[in-house]
Amino acid sequence: MVEHAGEVALARGVRAESDPWLPLRVAAAAARAGLPIAPPTLGVLAQRCPAPQGRWPDTALSDLLVFLGAGEAMPPVFEALDRSGLWERLLPEWSEIRDLPARDRAHVFPVDRHLIQTVVLAARLITTVRRADLLLLAALLHDLGKGRPGDHSVTGAEMVRPVARRLGLDDDDEDTLARIVRHHLLFVTSISRHDPGDPATAANLLAHLEHDAVAMDVLAALTEADSRATGPTVWTRGKARAHAALVAACRQRPSGRLEVPDVPAVEASRPRGKPDVVVDLEATGAGTRHEVTLVVPGGGRSLEAAARVLAFHRLEVVEARIDLRPPGGMRAVLTVATGFGAPVDPRVLATDLRRTIDSGLPGPMRAALARATEHHPGDTPVSVLVSARSDGDGVILEVRARDRPGLLAQIVTAVLGAGARIDWVVVRTRGSAVEDAFALSGPGAVLSTAAVVEAALS
Numbered sequence: 130m131v132e133h134a135g136e137v138a139l140a141r142g143v144r145a146e147s148d149p150w151l152p153l154r155v156a157a158a159a160a161r162a163g164l165p166i167a168p169p170t171l172g173v174l175a176q177r178c179p180a181p182q183g184r185w186p187d188t189a190l191s192d193l194l195v196f197l198g199a200g201e202a203m204p205p206v207f208e209a210l211d212r213s214g215l216w217e218r219l220l221p222e223w224s225e226i227r228d229l230p231a232r233d234r235a236h237v238f239p240v241d242r243h244l245i246q247t248v249v250l251a252a253r254l255i256t257t258v259r260r261a262d263l264l265l266l267a268a269l270l271h272d273l274g275k276g277r278p279g280d281h282s283v284t285g286a287e288m289v290r291p292v293a294r295r296l297g298l299d300d301d302d303e304d305t306l307a308r309i310v311r312h313h314l315l316f317v318t319s320i321s322r323h324d325p326g327d328p329a330t331a332a333n334l335l336a337h338l339e340h341d342a343v344a345m346d347v348l349a350a351l352t353e354a355d356s357r358a359t360g361p362t363v364w365t366r367g368k369a370r371a372h373a374a375l376v377a378a379c380r381q382r383p384s385g386r387l388e389v390p391d392v393p394a395v396e397a398s399r400p401r402g403k404p405d406v407v408v409d410l411e412a413t414g415a416g417t418r419h420e421v422t423l424v425v426p427g428g429g430r431s432l433e434a435a436a437r438v439l440a441f442h443r444l445e446v447v448e449a450r451i452d453l454r455p456p457g458g459m460r461a462v463l464t465v466a467t468g469f470g471a472p473v474d475p476r477v478l479a480t481d482l483r484r485t486i487d488s489g490l491p492g493p494m495r496a497a498l499a500r501a502t503e504h505h506p507g508d509t510p511v512s513v514l515v516s517a518r519s520d521g522d523g524v525i526l527e528v529r530a531r532d533r534p535g536l537l538a539q540i541v542t543a544v545l546g547a548g549a550r551i552d553w554v555v556v557r558t559r560g561s562a563v564e565d566a567f568a569l570s571g572p573g574a575v576l577s578t579a580a581v582v583e584a585a586l587s
Contacts, residue, residue, distance in 0.1 A: 130154065130159075132164060133167065135164060135165075136164060136165050136166065136170075137158055137159040137162065137164050137165070137167060137170065138166075138169070138170045139155070139170050139173060145173055145177040145178050146179070147179075148178060149178055149180060149181040150181065150186070150188070150189040150192065151174060151178050152174045152210065152219070153196065155170065156210055157193075157195040159206045160195070160196050160199035160202045160206045161195060161202070163202040165205060171213045171215075172213075174213065174215055175214055175215055180218045181218065181219060184294070184295060184297050185296050185297045186297070187297065188417065188418060190296050190297050190560075191447070191559075191560055193219075193560070194261075194262050194265055195560045197252065197265040197268075197269060197560065198255055198261070198265055198531070198560050198561035198562060199252065199561065200252045200253065200509075201249060203248065203249060203252070204245050204246075204249065211223075211227075222273055222276075222288060222292065223241065225273075225276030225277065226240045226244070226272065226276040227241050228241065229241065229275060229276055231243065232275075233359075235359055235360045235362060236359050236360060237359070237360045240275050240276070243358055243359065244268070244269055244271070244273075245269075247268040248265060248268045248269050248354075249358075250353075250354035250358050251264050251265055251268035251350065251354040252265065252509070252561075253354075254350040254354060255529075255531070255561070255562040256510055256511060256512040256530055256531065256562065257512060257529075258347050258349075258529075259343060259346055259564070260302075260305075260343055260346070260347055260559070261529075261560065261561075261564075262559040262562070263302065263305060263306055263309065263343065263347045264351060265560065266296070266306060267306060267310060267313070267347060267351050268351060268354055268355070270288075270289050270306075271309070271310050271313040271355065273285045273288050273310070274286070274287075274288055282314060285310045285311070286307045286308070286310045287307075289306055289310045290303055293307070304341075305341055305343050305344050308338060308339065308344045309344050309348050309351065312337055312338060312344075312348065313348065313351060313352070313355065315337055315348065316334070316352040316375065316376075317352060317356070319333070319334050320375060325371045325372070325374040325378065326374055328378065328382075330375060330378070331375060331379045331382055332382065334375070335382055345380075349379075353372065356368070395450050395451065395452040395460045395462055405426070406423075406424070406426070406479050406483045407423070407424040407425075407479070408421070408422070408423060408476075408478050408479040408482065409421070409422040409475060410422075410475040410478070413464065417467045418447065418465065419444075419464070419465055420463070420464055420465075421444070421464075421475075422461070422463075423435055423459065423460070423462075424457075424459070424460055425458055425482065425486070426458040427458050427459065427486065428453045428455075428458070428459065428550070428551070429541065429550060430545065431459045431486055432459055432461075432551060432554070433538060433542055433545060434485040434486045434490070435459070435461070435482060436535075437485065437498060437538045438482050438490075438494075439463075439465065439478075439537075440498055440534055440535040440538055441490075441498045442473040442477075442481075443467070444465040444467060444473070445465060445466040446463055446464075446465055446556055446558070447463075447464045447465060447466050447556075447558045448464040448556055448557055448558065449461060449462070449537075449554065450462050450463075450553075450554075450555060450556075451463075452552075452553045453551050453552060453554075463556075498535065509530075509531045510587075511528070511529070511583055511586045512529040512530070513526065513527070513528050513529075513582050513583045514526075514527040514529075514579070515527075515579050518568055518570075520568070523568065523569050523570035523574040524569050525568055525569075526544065526567040526569055526578060526582065527564065527566050528563070528565045528566075528567070528582060528586075529563065529564055530562075530565075530586055531562065531563070532558055532562065532563045537565065539585060540565060540567070540582060540585075542585070543584075543585035543586070544567060544569065544573075544578060544581075544582060546585075547577065547578040547581040547582070548571070548572055548573025549570070549571055549573035549574045549575075550569065550570050550571035550574070551568070552568040552569065552570055553568045554568070
């Protein structure tokens with residue numbers, strides 16, 4: 130994709146006839162940049178792109194999540210896809226709710242527009258939950274059953290299962306998404322019929338969710354987004370206070386399937402001899418993702434240098450397992466996305482990394498990186514959580530933020546500046562939401578580190 134005359138257009142030489150996922154990539158790029166899709170591009174996509182078949186690849190789901198997480202920039206792009214018939218190719222079930230009037234007078238939008246508005250509001254809450262991907266998908270799909278007879282919650286839970294399998298979710302995530310859709314009104318009914326401060330109310334709610342902590346976490350945020358998207362009379366201050374009290378009570382009770390970062394297993398060996406930088410880069414499949422293996426002398430400062438060099442070369446870190454515990458320096462396996470054509474030659478990457486470790490990021494590279502990573506505060510706050518480590522002394526620092534260039538480098542710089550030592554790191558990006566976990570030790574591994582990181586990213 131390229132920007133031309135203020136619109137997103139296809140670059141020359143694109144083979145639309147062989148790529149059913151191209152409309153998603155175009156939509157994600159347009160929403161992320163806040164630009165419309167050029168009408169001729171929409172025509173090419175509608176006429177030439179084949180309909181998706183079978184299970185979605187990981188990159189397609191990621192593009193969908195980036196699109197859904199774009200906030201206020203998403204609806205105009207959605208309307209363009211819908212008018213062109215492209216959206217129904219991706220989600221055939223949408224035809225059952227398109228322009229469907231809402232039955233409840235409190236709703237100010239028809240069903241399809243309500244779902245899109247719920248997604249927009251849910252995008253503001255992606256850093257408040259452990260699974261931003263499930264929040265965005267639930268926001269998009271929770272009223273899908275309204276196009277069929279019967280209880281729309283029950284019907285919707287049945288409809289969402291084949292959709293989840295098609296999108297590539299695993300069995301656990303499929304169960305959780307169906308559970309959220311089945312009980313997406315549970316917080317509202319619990320607050321209206323029971324005392325939110327009564328421990329029995331929280332116990333009953335968790336029992337309905339089969340003690341699924343992920344479902345409870347996502348449902349708490351979905352309830353707020355769904356209520357706000359319904360109409361101005363639904364989410365009152367009183368309901369917001371009662372909801373917050375019930376959520377707090379639920380989080381105090383034991384529940385299952387809580388994802389806790391674990392020590393990463395990193396298999397990367399250093400050649401014998403003098404310590405040196407080792408860089409290996411291999412394509413993974415036919416997409417734009419590559420696996421990068423790094424073996425680098427040193428610890429936290431080497432990670433900071435590596436993160437900056439990767440950001441300078443526009444390699445977006447999608448997932449990573451990084452071990453900085455001695456001996457052997459830093460060992461890392463990263464999945465990176467190359468959003469701008471072919472990736473950099475690994476020899477160039479190694480040279481730039483050596484130079485940066487020895488004498489810092491060169492001036493021209495530093496200026497270019499500053500321009501590429503310039504941050505404009507948005508409406509999505511950064512969440513920084515601290516918990517005790519299970520593998521030794523110190524803390525786990527979890528950072529949830531909206532993805533942006535150079536984010537990993539910013540976090541590492543802030544942590545090291547607070548005086549903490551980084552032992553290992555797990556990075557996971559779900560669409561436009563980042564969930565990074567840092568195992569910290571040393572004198573700086575205290576609660577104050579969280580405040581330093583939060584201030585640096587805000």
